[in-house]
Amino acid sequence: MNEAATPWQKARRLLVTVGPGALWLTVFVLVPSLLILLASLLSRSSTGSLAPPWGLHNYVRFFTEPLFWEIVGRSLWIGWWATVLTVLMGYPLAFYIAAHRYKQVLLLLVVIPFFTNFLIRVYAWIILLQREGAVNAVITAFGLPPADLFPSTFAVYLATVYTFLPFLVLPLYAAVERIDWSQLEAAYDLGATPVRGFWEAIFPQTLPGLFAGFLLTFIPAVGTFVIADLLGGGKITLIGNLIQQQFTSAQNWAFGAAVSMILMVMVLLGLWLYARTQGERGLDELV
Amino acid sequence: MKKWLALLVLIPLLTACPKQGASELRVYNWSDYMPEEVIKGFEEREKVKVVLDTYDDPEAMISKLEAGGDTEYDLIIVSDYLIGQLARKGTIRELDKSKIPNLANLGPEFANPAFDPESKHSVVYQWGTTGLVYREDLVKGPVDSWAVLFDPAKSVGSFLLLTEMREQMGAALRYLGESVNTTDPAVLEKVKGLLIDAKRRSQGFAGGTDAVQQVLGGNAAVAVAYSGDAFRAMEENDKVKYVIPAEGGTRWTDSLAVLSKSPNAELAYKFINYLLEPEVAAQVSNGIGYGTPVPAALPMIEAKDNPVIYPPAEVQQKLEFLADLGPDLDAFNAVWAEVKAR
Amino acid sequence: MPVKRLLAAYSWLVFAFLYLPIAVIVVLSFNESRFGVNWTGFSLKWYEALLENRRIGEYLGNTLVVAFTSTLVSTVLGTLLAMGIVRYRFRLRSFLRYLLYVPVVVPDVVMGISLLLLFDTVRDGIGWPRLSLFTIILAHISFQIAYVTLVVRARLMLLDPALEEAARDLGADNWRTFWEVTLPLTWPGVVSGALLAFSLSLDDFVVTFFTSGSGSTTLPLYIYGKVKTGITPEIHALSTLMVGATILILALGALFWRRR
Numbered sequence: 022m023n024e025a026a027t028p029w030q031k032a033r034r035l036l037v038t039v040g041p042g043a044l045w046l047t048v049f050v051l052v053p054s055l056l057i058l059l060a061s062l063l064s065r066s067s068t069g070s071l072a073p074p075w076g077l078h079n080y081v082r083f084f085t086e087p088l089f090w091e092i093v094g095r096s097l098w099i100g101w102w103a104t105v106l107t108v109l110m111g112y113p114l115a116f117y118i119a120a121h122r123y124k125q126v127l128l129l130l131v132v133i134p135f136f137t138n139f140l141i142r143v144y145a146w147i148i149l150l151q152r153e154g155a156v157n158a159v160i161t162a163f164g165l166p167p168a169d170l171f172p173s174t175f176a177v178y179l180a181t182v183y184t185f186l187p188f189l190v191l192p193l194y195a196a197v198e199r200i201d202w203s204q205l206e207a208a209y210d211l212g213a214t215p216v217r218g219f220w221e222a223i224f225p226q227t228l229p230g231l232f233a234g235f236l237l238t239f240i241p242a243v244g245t246f247v248i249a250d251l252l253g254g255g256k257i258t259l260i261g262n263l264i265q266q267q268f269t270s271a272q273n274w275a276f277g278a279a280v281s282m283i284l285m286v287m288v289l290l291g292l293w294l295y296a297r298t299q300g301e302r303g304l305d306e307l308v
Numbered sequence: 309m310k311k312w313l314a315l316l317v318l319i320p321l322l323t324a325c326p327k328q329g330a331s332e333l334r335v336y337n338w339s340d341y342m343p344e345e346v347i348k349g350f351e352e353r354e355k356v357k358v359v360l361d362t363y364d365d366p367e368a369m370i371s372k373l374e375a376g377g378d379t380e381y382d383l384i385i386v387s388d389y390l391i392g393q394l395a396r397k398g399t400i401r402e403l404d405k406s407k408i409p410n411l412a413n414l415g416p417e418f419a420n421p422a423f424d425p426e427s428k429h430s431v432v433y434q435w436g437t438t439g440l441v442y443r444e445d446l447v448k449g450p451v452d453s454w455a456v457l458f459d460p461a462k463s464v465g466s467f468l469l470l471t472e473m474r475e476q477m478g479a480a481l482r483y484l485g486e487s488v489n490t491t492d493p494a495v496l497e498k499v500k501g502l503l504i505d506a507k508r509r510s511q512g513f514a515g516g517t518d519a520v521q522q523v524l525g526g527n528a529a530v531a532v533a534y535s536g537d538a539f540r541a542m543e544e545n546d547k548v549k550y551v552i553p554a555e556g557g558t559r560w561t562d563s564l565a566v567l568s569k570s571p572n573a574e575l576a577y578k579f580i581n582y583l584l585e586p587e588v589a590a591q592v593s594n595g596i597g598y599g600t601p602v603p604a605a606l607p608m609i610e611a612k613d614n615p616v617i618y619p620p621a622e623v624q625q626k627l628e629f630l631a632d633l634g635p636d637l638d639a640f641n642a643v644w645a646e647v648k649a650r
Numbered sequence: 651m652p653v654k655r656l657l658a659a660y661s662w663l664v665f666a667f668l669y670l671p672i673a674v675i676v677v678l679s680f681n682e683s684r685f686g687v688n689w690t691g692f693s694l695k696w697y698e699a700l701l702e703n704r705r706i707g708e709y710l711g712n713t714l715v716v717a718f719t720s721t722l723v724s725t726v727l728g729t730l731l732a733m734g735i736v737r738y739r740f741r742l743r744s745f746l747r748y749l750l751y752v753p754v755v756v757p758d759v760v761m762g763i764s765l766l767l768l769f770d771t772v773r774d775g776i777g778w779p780r781l782s783l784f785t786i787i788l789a790h791i792s793f794q795i796a797y798v799t800l801v802v803r804a805r806l807m808l809l810d811p812a813l814e815e816a817a818r819d820l821g822a823d824n825w826r827t828f829w830e831v832t833l834p835l836t837w838p839g840v841v842s843g844a845l846l847a848f849s850l851s852l853d854d855f856v857v858t859f860f861t862s863g864s865g866s867t868t869l870p871l872y873i874y875g876k877v878k879t880g881i882t883p884e885i886h887a888l889s890t891l892m893v894g895a896t897i898l899i900l901a902l903g904a905l906f907w908r909r910r
Binding site: 271 | 468512518646
């Protein structure tokens with residue numbers, strides 16, 4: 022950035038900022054990923070361990086069985102809608118927190134529920150939603166018949182939104198807090214309606230935060246399965262289940278590794294394509 | 309400021325470094341699946357320390373041992389049907405029986421179980437059965453057969469299936485009049501059909517304690533469940549009942565095994581021997597509420613007359629162990645994957 | 651302004667949604683019933699059981715050591731990484747940008763097993779590190795770092811580099827520019843990232859499971875391990891105390907703030 026910087030200064034700055042993090046990611050993320058890639062090219066031995074022959078057979082298996090495509094489609098579908106619901110819930114909340122006098126306190130209030138254990142929170146939802154549970158007690162008090170809230174797809178969405186809300190709100194808050202509100206006034210001065218003013222002056226400023234939050238919600242939501250298992254009655258198989266099963270009960274690490282490589286490539290390719298198509302608008306940097 | 313930060317990082321990192329004593333027994337088990345006083349008793353007698361670590365999913369635990377975690381523990385407590393696999397892979401060692409004189413205390417049915425002939429690699433720790441748990445006030449008919457799950461005409465209300473593959477497939481096999489260890493492809497094909505149909509009509513799958521909790525909460529009238537969980541639910545609500553269907557079911561065990569790379573195998577043998585003492589075995593069963601494999605402990609056990617934990621002899625005859633299927637397990641896996649995904 | 655009121659009402663509804671399960675947990679911690687399905691009477695017995703449990707304190711301690719240490723390291727590394735990525739152009743920059751998403755995408759079980767294989771290979775070679783809290787911390791930092799970087803980066807992208815230039819033109823060296831200009835402006839992003847990292851560590855089960863060794867059981871490992879015998883309201887009592895303590899510290903902090 023600084024034009025006066027010598028190559029040596031530039032290298033030193035890079036070494037201090039990017040260096041440690043990049044080294045960490047290389048050792049603990051890149052190397053293990055390569056291990057997974059290698060494993061995905063192996064086979065399963067008769068005792069259930071990794072063994073030669075090498076080949077692409079695990080990938081062939083995945084792409085030739087329609088069952089797996091069904092699972093991928095279902096995972097993307099559920100992940101997408103859960104993320105949309107999370108955005109609807111979290112976007113206004115980020116604005117409210119950022120504008121509040123005690124914003125630090127409110128921000129902590131968002132994460133405190135997550136200091137309790139995940140499993141305990143999920144069980145609390147089950148207790149609320151079950152047939153003889155609290156929500157149905159309220160419903161029947163109004164003289165209505167009890168609803169089948171659990172196990173259900175509704176319960177899965179509810180708990181997924183619940184679980185990932187902070188993943189959306191926290192990055193979004195960091196961006197909203199920085200909004201330059203004078204741009205909104207300028208838009209008003211130019212005769213914009215409130216809706217238009219928001220859309221053209223405020224919304225673009227939230228994009229980096231929204232995009233980060235969206236991805237931090239969407240990507241894990243596609244890969245998660247414990248929520249679907251517990252609240253959906255274990256009837257819904259998602260890609261996360263498939264991978265988990267291969268590494269545990271099915272004892273086929275090679276195939277599990279291949280499926281996780283496919284999941285990884287799918288997401289990274291999606292991001293790359295997005296960046297490519299957005300290039301001219303400068304939005305590729307969001308990725 | 310910089311020094312201050314470095315200190316803040318270093319102190320916890322240093323305390324995080326392991327300190328391991330030579331006189332330490334490291335046990336890998338479910339949480340709260342061994343009473344504290346039993347552990348304390350051993351610690352005081354042998355002047356050693358017992359370190360307890362916990363897992364939730366036996367199959368994930370095996371994956372961890374395989375990926376390099378097997379030098380971390382001496383003794384594992386694991387479900388019966390996994391013993392064969394662990395033995396074949398050499399993860400657990402063949403027991404040196406001369407170091408466990410109390411093996412003679414085991415009941416005859418536990419000394420030579422189908423999953424581990426002659427108890428070569430494992431010693432039964434606790435046992436139970438798999439059957440149907442139901443709420444008397446929610447079922448619309450008699451619950452005495454696996455048909456309440458598999459025959460729509462005999463359904464008595466909403467029901468839950470068990471997440472454990474071998475147990476749930478075993479139930480379907482018994483319903484068909486087959487052994488729970490049948491690997492005949494034609495029979496397994498039938499099992500697949502039965503389970504897919506049952507899954508569609510069911511409230512879904514649930515693990516042992518989940519299933520019982522859902523029956524208590526009225527989400528399902530019937531569920532496939534383990535005897536120990538059913539026993540505790542019955543204490544909570546007297547409308548809850550447990551039955552082993554007329555076709556019979558499985559008798560499962562959790563067994564003790566010593567890891568091949570155990571750093572302290574001598575102590576592990578001593579501990580197994582200790583657990584087989586009648587007084588200690590009674591303490592274990594009184595503490596966690598499952599069946600003991602040591603008959604001499606029975607007189608000291610509070611629940612010895614409870615048919616849920618200790619079914620009458622004629623029912624026990626209809627119980628089967630889940631055998632180690634070796635490579636044939638793949639056929640089960642394939643059926644199960646289909647059932648779960650459809 | 652009605653929009654503002656509407657926003658406030660909506661936001662507090664979302665907060666209510668967030669705390670509804672917590673309310674259930676608090677109520678159940680005082681319930682006599684073991685399964686907590688129905689209310690059978692008020693009781694403090696689960697708090698007593700919690701006090702008598704000689705292991706739970708150790709597990710909580712392990713969990714907190716891991717959470718604080720890993721959050722501290724990952725927040726520092728992640729913030730610096732975000733600054734470098736936003737401010738400078740260098741070779742492999744876009745590769746690094748995509749690499750950041752890998753810990754977010756990779757399923758927990760795969761991350762856990764691959765890290766365990768890595769630790770095991772290294773230990774076979776140089777006899778270190780043994781599986782322990784230390785390896786759990788290494789593993790947690792590895793996924794936290796991605797979350798922190800992505801959150802901080804979202805904030806940095808909104809900052810005008812001209813501000814830093816101005817500071818340098820006024821004679822501030824790199825270090826001073828960082829402490830007095832860049833960091834204060836980035837702070838909300840750093841705090842958000844750290845909070846996210848902390849709650850991720852506190853709650854992680856699968857990666858912790860694979861990278862833990864004997865004697866390094868954490869609270870989530872203990873709680874999940876109770877599937878065999880059933881989760882008792884003891885854990886609800888513990889959760890109630892933890893949430894209560896956090897809110898108390900928060901309230902005291904807020905009071906202190908106001909005084910100043």
